[in-house]
Amino acid sequence: MDFYNRVGVICRQIPYGKVATYGQIALLCQKPRNARQVGYALNQKVDGEDIPAHRVVNHQGYLSGAGAFEHLDLQKKLLEGEAVEVSQEQRVDLKKYGWKTSLEDAYDFQRIFEENKI
DNA sequence: TAGGTGACGCGGT
DNA sequence: CACCGCGCCACCT
Numbered sequence: 018m019d020f021y022n023r024v025g026v027i028c029r030q031i032p033y034g035k036v037a038t039y040g041q042i043a044l045l046c047q048k049p050r051n052a053r054q055v056g057y058a059l060n061q062k063v064d065g066e067d068i069p070a071h072r073v074v075n076h077q078g079y080l081s082g083a084g085a086f087e088h089l090d091l092q093k094k095l096l097e098g099e100a101v102e103v104s105q106e107q108r109v110d111l112k113k114y115g116w117k118t119s120l121e122d123a124y125d126f127q128r129i130f131e132e133n134k135i
Numbered sequence: 136t137a138g139g140t141g142a143c144g145c146g147g148t
Numbered sequence: 149c150a151c152c153g154c155g156c157c158a159c160c161t
Contacts, residue, residue, distance in 0.1 A: 020158085039143050050156050056142030057158070075143060082142030092142095 020046060022135045024058040027126060031072045034099045035116040036109055038076045045118060045126050060085050071095040072116075080107040 023046040031037045039052040048054070059070045059082065071092040075081040080103065083092045093103045101114050 040145095043143085048157095050144090051158080052143040053141060053156070054143090054158055058142095060142065070142085073142075076145085080142085085142055 019135050021058040028068050036072045036074050036114050037116045078109045078111045
């Protein structure tokens, strides 16, 4: 359960108009090998709340989770609504829209997790 | 308890 | 660019 909460915390920090990858989020969770679980966690939280799951794509920029949204095009529409270009094959340019995180960001999150005991 | 299943990632050819 | 294979791990049957 801890892991799911961490995923939620991190996703809410993804800037408007940017996208993050599953592996990147797993890394920020201090669980570098749990990329798959990130997708699983988001799937459980969908009917949840304010988690911008549409800003999460795979490491190639493809919207691999589009199928979990109400409508297959929903994730794409949401991103386009944030001025993020999405190709017809459901792909975004990570060079352009990727959320760049550093080691310091990871430390910041680590501190937040410790403070909140998650 | 054992095995199947993914909203994954990386390296190789 | 296109495959392919293997590693990974929490969650279900």
